[in-house]
Amino acid sequence: MSAKEPPAKNFPLLSLPDLAQKTVMDIMKVLEKYKLSTLSKRSRKMIKMSCPLGSYQLEILASSIFICFNLSDPRENDQFDEMLILELREDDDTFPPFQEGAIVRPHQNYQETVPAEIRLLFEVFNKPVTRIFLIEHTPLIEDITRLMGVLEHKLTLVCAGTGRQNDQAFMQVMQQCNPVTKRLEMYYDINQGSTFDLTNIAPFTYDQLLISNSQWLSFPQIISHFMDCKHLHLRWFREESNGLPAFLERWMEGCAMEHVNFSIRWPIQLRMILEEMRVEHTVVDVSDYKIPNREIFKPREQPPAPPITTFIIRRRCNGQETLISQNGxxxxxxxxxRLLTEEEKLNPVEDFTDWDLSQNPFNGVMERGENFRIVGGGGGGGRVVVDQNSDSDDWGGRVDTDDSDSSGW
Known part of the structure; x- marks a missing residue:
């Protein structure tokens, strides 16, 4: 490994010396020992660790949500170069909002190590990695989609782009990911005024699809290409409300869509629309209902507020009861x-969002567990030392680089 070229700019974890790789794996195995998934979601806690790897500094951020590896040269004034960030969840049904501050920009030749990196995490944690984050990844998309096609795990691919050729890359990703993954989140700066011709494109069949910049979409396009997406979340959707009745009529006839959320350009008279469609509906108190994944449907352009209009309507195709609400x-x-049980009403569960965690990521401690330290570390080596006698409950996940120094804190 050249001293002039940080390994993070060439190859990530697998390019490190053997001892450095062992150090990282030891840290990860300790994290697994204390079961990251046992962290209370309501605690919003995170672990931060750092240790030297030769002339470089490795920083690991870990929570029950994701693990991020950063590698930097402390002799430089540059920020940490993100090497890899993967999300681990045991509940594959969750669809939390992706926070823009947690993205990673792949380095050159990243496609050569992504498969090995992901499989390495599979082996260490013995659980699925549920999300992969990529930015400016157009040259890599074929490698990533090929990888996702052969993996047996359910993966959400999180894609973002900020370059001039976003429009072409956006639709390329949308098409190529559809056959190999059922969960996709798209964060692209679509050029203002851009439009997409979907005539020769097959309808999308994602289980979960989030599009952060959907101003190019229209109701006819949603009806023709997105009705078979089970969970659809459209941000900055600015279509006129007069297209909503046609969308609801198509949905009432039967489709795979179970959840949808979007904004429209003008406030709607939802009651009037439903009455004109002759839809059987009943006004209910939304606070009495349990709505899975409701966190992802909180308004992003305005403060959250109780729905102005809420209905339970009966679907024509199968008689299924569905909640429809309007908030501005x-x-x-x-x-x-479904209706909340009496116990759930008496003991409401606090909602958890990644946003709350990202606002204060380094204030947490493990709820239980022994202290551990990384000792040694010179030249990329190190070993994990677990303090079996510690009774402290205030453990911050600190990795000490030696017996007296606690650099990185």
Whole structure:
């Protein structure tokens, strides 16, 4: 490994010396020993660790949500270069909002190590990695989609782009990912005024699809190409509300869509629309209902507020009861809702969002577990030392580089 070229700019984890790789794996195995998934979601806690790897500094951020490896040269004034960030979840049904501050920009030749990196995490944690984050990844998309096609795990691919050729890359990713993954989140700066011709494109069949910049979409395009997406979340959707009745009519006839959320350009008279469609509906108190994945449908352009209009409507195709609500410009539909039990009403569960965690990521401690330290570390080596006698409950996940120094904190 050349001293002039940080390995993070060439190859990530697998390019490190053997001892450095062992150090990282030891840290990860300790994290697994304390079961990251046992962290209370309501605690919003995170672990931060750092240790030297030769002339470089390795920083690991870990929570029950994701693990991020950063590698930097402390002799430089540059920020940490993100090497890899993967999300680990045991509940594959969750679809949390992706926070823009947690993205990673792949380095050159990244496609050569992504498969090995992901499989390495599979082996260490023995659980699925549920999300892969990529930015400016157009040259890599074929490698990533090929990898996702052969993996047996369910993966959400999170893609973002900020370059001039976003429009072409955006539709390329949308098409190529559809056959190999059922969960896709798209964060692209679509050029203002851009339009996409979907005539020769097959309808999308994602289980979960989030598009952060959907101003190019229209109701006819949603009806023709997105009705078989089970969970659809459109941000900055600015279509006129007069297209909503046609969308609801198509949905009432039968489709795979279970959840949808979008904004429209003008406030809607939802009651009037439903009455004109002769839809059987009943006004209910939304606070009495349990709505899975409701966190992803909180308005992003305005402060959250109780829905102005809420209905339970009966679907024509199968008689299924569905919650529909309107909050100003926001429209929300969910087929997977149910009345809260008396116990749930008395003991409400606090909602958890990644946003809350990202606002204060380094304040947490492990709820239980022994202290551990990384000792040694010179020349990329090191070993994990677990303090079996520690009774402290205030453990911050610190990795000490020696017996007296606690660099990185």
């Amino acid at each position: 410009f926001q429209f929300f539909l969910s087929t997977n809702c």
